[in-house]
Amino acid sequence: MAVEAISIDKHVSSNEGKLTILENLNLTVPHGERLAIVGRSGSGKSTLLGLLAGLDSPSNGKVLVDGIEISSLDEDGRAAVRGRKMGFVFQSFQLLPSLTALENVMLPLQLAGREDAKALAQAALAKVGLAQRTTHYPKQLSGGEQQRVAIARAFAPEPAILFADEPTGNLDAATGQQIIELLFSLNAEAGTTLILVTHDDALAARCQRKLTLSHGRLAENEAEPESLAS
Numbered sequence: 210m211a212v213e214a215i216s217i218d219k220h221v222s223s224n225e226g227k228l229t230i231l232e233n234l235n236l237t238v239p240h241g242e243r244l245a246i247v248g249r250s251g252s253g254k255s256t257l258l259g260l261l262a263g264l265d266s267p268s269n270g271k272v273l274v275d276g277i278e279i280s281s282l283d284e285d286g287r288a289a290v291r292g293r294k295m296g297f298v299f300q301s302f303q304l305l306p307s308l309t310a311l312e313n314v315m316l317p318l319q320l321a322g323r324e325d326a327k328a329l330a331q332a333a334l335a336k337v338g339l340a341q342r343t344t345h346y347p348k349q350l351s352g353g354e355q356q357r358v359a360i361a362r363a364f365a366p367e368p369a370i371l372f373a374d375e376p377t378g379n380l381d382a383a384t385g386q387q388i389i390e391l392l393f394s395l396n397a398e399a400g401t402t403l404i405l406v407t408h409d410d411a412l413a414a415r416c417q418r419k420l421t422l423s424h425g426r427l428a429e430n431e432a433e434p435e436s437l438a439s
């Protein structure tokens with residue numbers, strides 16, 4: 210299995226007291242699957258993605274990535290697994306502002322000890338149509354271009370699992386569509402497991418499976434709107 214979540218809970222403490230975001234959630238994602246996670250704003254999608262990717266730890270339960278129990282590792286241990294196995298694409302691009310496009314794409318390759326980091330990064334940028342933009346800084350790029358750099362950065366180390374959280378959320382519809390085509394074509398080419406959080410039904414429909422997060426748990430079927438729920 211690429212990813213397994215076993216009875217995970219996530220509680221946080223806030224001014225209003227203890228808040229349960231996820232409760233007894235179970236999930237199994239086979240290698241190579243394209244999975245969409247949908248749900249209302251605030252239902253916990255980003256929180257769940259962060260736990261599956263080892264950016265955060267569950268309050269209870271286990272998360273396994275490629276059979277490795279990341280939820281029992283410390284931050285350094287989780288970072289090492291992330292670097293070896295995972296790529297990320299976020300709504301807000303998350304490029305480092307002080308690095309050029311090329312340097313942003315090179316960074317995870319260098320962290321992974323790849324001596325051919327520069328050549329690989331150049332090839333990755335060419336693949337997303339940005340061969341002419343390698344020396345640009347993020348602020349010199351449009352939103353769609355920044356997201357293409359982020360996609361190049363995510364795929365260049367050939368991760369086993371790609372996590373994407375609303376990757377088109379900050380883009381206009383036409384640019385978002387281009388980004389989606391790019392994401393799915395690179396994903397198909399590499400056979401990467403894709404775990405995608407989205408509000409967009411058309412996007413979710415392109416995945417093999419769609420799960421809805423509601424009341425802290427995942428369900429196969431579309432949840433009832435909150436106002437109609439008993």
Ligand SMILES: Nc1ncnc2c1ncn2[C@@H]1O[C@H](COP(=O)(O)OP(=O)(O)OP(=O)(O)O)[C@@H](O)[C@H]1O
Pocket residue numbers: 221222223228230248249250251252253254255256257
């Ligand atoms: N560190 C935290 N402390 C307190 N509350 C938190 C924390 N992180 C998340 N929450 C709360 O948990 C809930 C789930 O947040 P999350 O960001 O996972 O939702 P989401 O489904 O990704 O929403 P959106 O679609 O708007 O991105 C929200 O009500 C949020 O306010």
Ligand SMILES: [Mg+2]
Pocket residue numbers: 254255256374
């Ligand atoms: Mg979110």
